[in-house]
Amino acid sequence: MIIAQVIVDVPAKQVNQTFDYLVPDKFHDILEIGMRVIVPFGPRKVMGFVINITNDSKFKRLRKIIDVLDLTPVLTDEMIELGKWVAEHTLSYYITAYQAMLPQVLKAAYKKEIVRLTEDELIPELEVLFAGRDVINFDEITKANIPYRLVQKAIQAGDIYINYIVQSKATKKYITMVRPILEDYQLMEALEDLPKNAKKQRVIIEHFINQSEPLSQKELIKRYSTSYSTIKQLKQKGLIETYQQEIYRHPYDDKAFTKTYPLPLTEQQKKAIQPIKQIIHKEEHKVVLLHGVTGSGKTEIYLQAIQDVLNNGKEAIVLVPEISLTPQMVKRFKGRFGESVAVFHSALSAGEKYDEWRKIYRGEVKVVVGARSAVFAPFENIGIIIIDEEHEVTYKQEDQPRYHARDVAIERGLYHQCPVILGSATPTLESYARALKGVYQLAVLDKRTNNQAMPEVKIVDMRQELHAGNRTMFSRLLKLKIEEALKRKQQIILLLNRRGFSTFVMCRDCGQVNECPHCDIALTYHKSSHRLKCHYCSYEEPMPIVCPACQSEYIRYFGTGTERVEEALTKLIPEARIIRMDVDTTRRKGAHERLLERFRNYEADILLGTQMIAKGLDFENVTLVGVLTADSMLHLPDFRSSEKTFQLLTQVSGRAGRHELPGEVIIQTYTPEHYSIQLASQYDYVQFFNIEMRLRRQFQYPPYVFISLITVSHPDHLTAINITEEIVQYLSKHLAPQTSVLGPTPSPIMRIKDRYRYQCMIKYKKERHLKEIINMAIRPFEDQMNQDELQIIIDMQPYQFM
Numbered sequence: 001m002i003i004a005q006v007i008v009d010v011p012a013k014q015v016n017q018t019f020d021y022l023v024p025d026k027f028h029d030i031l032e033i034g035m036r037v038i039v040p041f042g043p044r045k046v047m048g049f050v051i052n053i054t055n056d057s058k059f060k061r062l063r064k065i066i067d068v069l070d071l072t073p074v075l076t077d078e079m080i081e082l083g084k085w086v087a088e089h090t091l092s093y094y095i096t097a098y099q100a101m102l103p104q105v106l107k108a109a110y111k112k113e114i115v116r117l118t119e120d121e122l123i124p125e126l127e128v129l130f131a132g133r134d135v136i137n138f139d140e141i142t143k144a145n146i147p148y149r150l151v152q153k154a155i156q157a158g159d160i161y162i163n164y165i166v167q168s169k170a171t172k173k174y175i176t177m178v179r180p181i182l183e184d185y186q187l188m189e190a191l192e193d194l195p196k197n198a199k200k201q202r203v204i205i206e207h208f209i210n211q212s213e214p215l216s217q218k219e220l221i222k223r224y225s226t227s228y229s230t231i232k233q234l235k236q237k238g239l240i241e242t243y244q245q246e247i248y249r250h251p252y253d254d255k256a257f258t259k260t261y262p263l264p265l266t267e268q269q270k271k272a273i274q275p276i277k278q279i280i281h282k283e284e285h286k287v288v289l290l291h292g293v294t295g296s297g298k299t300e301i302y303l304q305a306i307q308d309v310l311n312n313g314k315e316a317i318v319l320v321p322e323i324s325l326t327p328q329m330v331k332r333f334k335g336r337f338g339e340s341v342a343v344f345h346s347a348l349s350a351g352e353k354y355d356e357w358r359k360i361y362r363g364e365v366k367v368v369v370g371a372r373s374a375v376f377a378p379f380e381n382i383g384i385i386i387i388d389e390e391h392e393v394t395y396k397q398e399d400q401p402r403y404h405a406r407d408v409a410i411e412r413g414l415y416h417q418c419p420v421i422l423g424s425a426t427p428t429l430e431s432y433a434r435a436l437k438g439v440y441q442l443a444v445l446d447k448r449t450n451n452q453a454m455p456e457v458k459i460v461d462m463r464q465e466l467h468a469g470n471r472t473m474f475s476r477l478l479k480l481k482i483e484e485a486l487k488r489k490q491q492i493i494l495l496l497n498r499r500g501f502s503t504f505v506m507c508r509d510c511g512q513v514n515e516c517p518h519c520d521i522a523l524t525y526h527k528s529s530h531r532l533k534c535h536y537c538s539y540e541e542p543m544p545i546v547c548p549a550c551q552s553e554y555i556r557y558f559g560t561g562t563e564r565v566e567e568a569l570t571k572l573i574p575e576a577r578i579i580r581m582d583v584d585t586t587r588r589k590g591a592h593e594r595l596l597e598r599f600r601n602y603e604a605d606i607l608l609g610t611q612m613i614a615k616g617l618d619f620e621n622v623t624l625v626g627v628l629t630a631d632s633m634l635h636l637p638d639f640r641s642s643e644k645t646f647q648l649l650t651q652v653s654g655r656a657g658r659h660e661l662p663g664e665v666i667i668q669t670y671t672p673e674h675y676s677i678q679l680a681s682q683y684d685y686v687q688f689f690n691i692e693m694r695l696r697r698q699f700q701y702p703p704y705v706f707i708s709l710i711t712v713s714h715p716d717h718l719t720a721i722n723i724t725e726e727i728v729q730y731l732s733k734h735l736a737p738q739t740s741v742l743g744p745t746p747s748p749i750m751r752i753k754d755r756y757r758y759q760c761m762i763k764y765k766k767e768r769h770l771k772e773i774i775n776m777a778i779r780p781f782e783d784q785m786n787q788d789e790l791q792i793i794i795d796m797q798p799y800q801f802m
Contacts, residue, residue, distance in 0.1 A: 002028055003057045004065060006048035008041050009108055011093045011400075013782050018051055022062040031065075034073025034080060036106070038066045038166045045166050047108035049098050051080055074106055074361075076378060078415055085411055091771055091794045092401035100401055101376040105354045111165040112138035114151070118159045123150060126160070138162065173351060174244040178231060179214035181241050190239055200226040201234055208240065217242060248355040251348050252330065260335040262307070263300050272443040273301050279419040280308050280383060287410060289390075289435040290423040292445030293454065293683065294654020298423045299329075300449075302386050303336050305421070306367060310340070314383025314418070315366050319405055321392040321615065322346060322371040327593050328618055333369045344370025344377075347589055372397060375405045375412070382416040385409045389615060390422035390431060391647050396799040404797055406431075425654060425685075426647040429696065430703040432689055448658075455625070455656040455663030457681035461672045473560050473568055478626050478666045486576060486605055490623040490661065494569075494608045495652045496562055497632040505532065505543070509552035514544065520751040526584065527563045537753045565628065566608055581609035614652040620659040625652055630669040630677055637748045638801050639701045642676040646688050649680035700740070700763055708762040708770070709798040710778075711747060713755040713791045723781060723790065724758040730777040731762065739764040748802045755791070759801075771796075 005018040021039050023031055031037075035050050040063045047069070075083070079101055087097040099107055116134050121127055125146045130136055141151060154160045180187060187209050194202055203224045207215075215223075217231060234240045265273065272290060279286050292298045306316040320329055322345060333341050342356040342365040359365045361378045368377040372395055375385070387395065387406055395405040406422065413420040422431055422440070435442040448454070460475040470476060485492050504522035506513045514523045516534035523532035525543060533540040546553050557564070562582045569578060579595050586592045592612070599607050600619060607613055607622075633645050649667060657663020669677055679688040697704050710727060714720040724744030732741045743760035750757055764770065774794060784790040 001055060002031075003054050003062065004031060004037065004050045005052040005054065006037060006039055006065075007051055007094045007098065008039065008048040009046045009095055009099075010041065011096055012786065013093075016087075016093045016095075019048075020057040020059055020062055022064045023053070024064050027065060027068050030071070031068055032073050033077070034075035036069040036074060036108075038069065038108075039063070040066060043162070046110075047166050049075060049080075049095075074102060074378075076380060078380070078412075079376070079378065082376075082408070082411065082415075086401050086403050086408065088771070089407070090401040090403050090796055091774065097401045100373070100397070100403070101378075103354045103357045104350050108166050113163040113165060114138055114141065114160050115163050116160055120159070122154060122159055125150060126154060135163075172246050173249050173355070175247050176217040176242050177214045177245045178217050178220055178240055178242050180208040180212060180239065182239060184209055184212070187239065190237070200224065200230045204230065204234060205239065214245075248359065249349070249352045251343060251352045251356070252334065255327075255331075255334075257331060257334040257338070259338070260332070262304055263297075265300065265304070266297065266447070266449055268445050268447055269297050269301055269449070272445055273304060275441060275443065276301070276305050276419060276421060277308055280305065280312070283417050285414050285417045285419070287413070287420045287422065287434075287440040288443055289427055289431050289440045290421055290443045290445070291427055291432070291435075291685075292423065292425060293448065294425045294651065295448040295450075295452070295658045296425075296445035297449040298388070298445065299332060302388070302421070302423070303332070305384055305386075306337070309383030309418075310337070310366055312383055314381050315379040316368075316384045316386070317374060317377050317379065317382060317409070317412075318367065318369045318386045318388065319372065319374055319395070319409065320369065320388045321394045327596065330369065333367065337367050340366040342368045342370075342377075344368060344374040346371065347592065349589070372405045375408045382412060383418050384421065385413050385418065386421045386423065388423045389651075390424045391426050391428045392615075393644070393799045396797070398800055402795050402797070407797075426650045427685075429643060429689060429692060433693070433703045450659070452657060452659070453662065454683050455653055455665045457653060457665040457667060457683075459672045459677060459681055460666060460668045462668050462670050472572070473565060473628060474572060475666070475668050478668065479572065481624055481664065481666055482573060482576070482606070482626070485624045486573070488623075489621075491599070491602070491604075491619060491621045492606045492624045492626065493613060493617075493619075493622055493652070493655050494565070494606060494626045494628060495610075495614055495648075496560065496565055496608065496628045497610060497648075505555060505557055507547035507550060507552050508554040508556050510547060510550040512547050512549040514541075514548070518752070518754045520749055524561065525557055527567070528584070536749065560629065562608060562610060569606065569608065576606050577604040578606045578608055579604040581607065581613055583610070586612070611648065614648055614655070617655055618658055619655070621661070622656055622658070623661045623663050625656040625663070625665045627652060627665070627667045627669075630667045631671045631674065634671060634674060634676070636802075639696070639699070640799070642674070642692060642695075645674075646676040646680045646685075649677065650683065650685070653680070653683075705763045705765055707798060708764075708774070709795045709801070710743075710760040710762070710774070711757055711791075711793040711795070712744075712760075713752075713757045713793075714789060715755055717756045719790070720756040720758050723792075724760055726780075727777045727792075728760050731760070731773065734773050734776070735762070735764070735767060735770070739767055 002023040004021050004023050006021055007018055008015060031050065033050055033053055037048055037050055038045055039048050045066060075098060083094060083097040083101060087094045114136050116130055129140055129144055187205055191202060191205050204226065221227060235242065276288055290298055302318060309316050330343055342359050344353065344356055360368055368374050387409055390406060397403050409420050431440065434440045458477065460477050462475065465475050482492055504513050505525050514532055516523055516537065516539050518539055519534055519536045521534060521536055523534055525532055530543050531540050532543055547555060562580055566578055566580045569576060579599055581595050598604060627649060630649060633641050653665045656665055667677060667681060675691050676688065712720050712724040721744055728741055728743050735741060740763040741760065744758045747757035747759050778792050781790055781792060785792060
């Protein structure tokens with residue numbers, strides 16, 4: 001008797017465990033650990049992962065596996081253990097952790113059908129729906145508004161039953177290939193028999209006489225200006241045949257990458273790469289923090305370290321923030337390692353991601369460059385993991401499982417006994433503190449590779465601009481510098497931290513602000529569509545002509561968004577050619593790449609955008625960077641707000657003067673005296689670190705303590721408060737006296753999607769049983785959570801507090 005232990009695709013607390021299933025004889029020889037299977041679960045059929053195979057079970061009666069979806073396991077032994085680690089560390093379900101590791105197309109698609117069992121007449125509503133058919137889709141019941149009790153009655157009477165279908169979403173791409181059936185001499189004989197006017201047929205036969213290799217039907221038709229009917233005629237004559245061949249979807253198929261070679265390293269680079277190479281050759285696990293200023297040549301160190309790894313027959317994972325995964329970055333890795341590189345990011349289609357994943361899985365590539373989820377690349381012999389811009393918050397997953405890619409990378413590095421490199425000009429305080437303590441190894445690059453000076457930074461006090469009568473969003477200095485750069489035919493990057501036209505719309509008569517009816521947040525005006533939109537729940541409405549409260553026509557736009565800046569800039573400097581980059585202009589596939597390519601080709605003078613333009617970009621003609629609202633993040637209810645401001649300003653400043661032309665940066669702010677702005681203008685990370693660490697110690701925030709956050713949301717305001725209060729009381733009673741439990745407090749945005757949100761924050765240094773105690777605290781509310789009225793979100797390492 002062979003038994004499979006399966007994690008089923010049902011994300012619920014009660015079933016967050018393995019279930020035993022009997023393996024039918026026909027699957028004995030093919031079933032392996034890590035494969036996906038279809039199993040019966042209650043009345044349904046669901047997909048599941050085989051986590052173990054055994055000969056013993058404590059249960060006497062077992063149900064059988066229905067089908068096996070894979071020919072080879074989709075989860076390796078390492079991934080199975082890693083999935084358990086992720087689930088336990090993030091307090092998420094096992095199924096959620098395993099699914100996070102795989103491309104979307106490997107998740108199951110579920111469908112319900114209603115099958116007719118009787119020839120007798122059904123109740124009128126169902127009889128009309130079946131309309132002579134034996135099987136209908138369950139969705140038709142919903143669309144026809146037929147009450148479920150009538151369906152249940154028909155099931156109980158044995159007239160119909162529900163059939164559950166589980167399908168794999170995975171789709172492969174095929175092309176039609178053409179090849180000759182006959183030998184060359186036979187084709188030559190056939191050529192003589194062809195009529196003189198069958199010119200197109202003759203051309204194709206001549207092609208295959210000269211070259212017997214198969215050719216795609218599409219290419220054959222294109223090359224010889226022929227048609228499908230010509231190929232069909234030759235098939236009917238028994239001269240050629242067509243067949244389907246699977247191909248990969250290549251996201252960069254239309255791009256040519258020029259081969260590049262290792263650059264000579266500076267003395268600083270040599271000193272930084274030496275310990276990394278030693279760790280690679282010793283096959284040890286160590287974490288190295290590579291602290292290098294912008295333009296110091298961190299990427300070249302990555303490339304040369306990877307080459308060492310490949311020479312040893314091993315593989316490399318390189319993580320970059322989504323917004324930094326530009327064509328530039330792909331070009332550098334593809335140029336150095338060619339077809340050995342797979343690329344993973346959100347702009348790829350589901351099919352392209354699946355094909356890139358399969359290349360990695362089959363060992364056809366040795367390097368993967370990708371965003372957060374690439375940390376789960378199914379390599380089996382990893383020699384190095386690199387996290388570029390390690391300070392980026394996008395490495396933290398904000399949905400279940402709420403893992404941090406850095407933690408997963410370090411766990412995988414431990415398994416493979418390989419180095420993990422964390423690179424940044426502005427490392428997180430946690431990483432830098434660990435490096436100073438000796439937990440990580442520290443390597444420093446404090447000079448640019450070309451010895452070019454860092455851009456000169458000037459801070460403009462916008463309060464003084466207002467006093468001087470300048471009510472525009474551009475200071476006099478920034479306007480002057482833009483005009484000077486344009487005269488010199490140089491390019492400019494302008495950073496604004498908001499998309500949309502304005503942050504809110506207000507009536508000047510009664511003070512009414514148009515708010516989202518489902519969230520406690522003002523609607524944002526988007527000029528291109530002339531609509532007000534909520535960026536939290538996607539609600540939108542037309543821009544009102546009059547105030548909905550008092551009918552006044554005096555409606556005014558307040559705040560500044562990218563659309564509004566673009567309009568103001570066009571009025572101020574009409575000759576400037578502007579490219580706007582934000583979420584709205586980069587929605588379509590490839591838009592991000594096309595806009596950057598236009599800027600690189602000097603089709604625009606100014607690149608205006610949100611955070612996505614702050615990092616990873618390298619344009620030789622950019623000499624001026626302007627930051628329009630440097631303090632937009634400073635006053636958010638987030639203990640990391642100063643750190644994020646310092647990081648953003650330092651990163652965007654590094655976009656100027658990266659090549660021969662000197663650069664300058666203008667930072668506009670209403671709080672010029674703030675230490676994060678002052679020290680960013682001086683590129684003084686160490687001083688910023690020292691000041692911020694003193695404040696973190698004083699107010700007990702990471703890295704001096706750990707933080708966990710529990711967010712409770714419910715449609716009823718009072719219920720949300722009461723449940724949070726009960727959780728706080730339980731935690732306060734059962735956690736150590738030195739652990740702080742804060743709450744219940746309203747979330748900064750208290751209502752989103754008609755749900756009231758309250759938080760409880762736990763600050764601790766050591767809590768051996770924290771996860772168990774949190775689970776016990778929320779256990780009484782599990783039934784309510786299953787009904788979807790109540791949501792309790794646990795984040796063991798929060799980066800977002802809104």
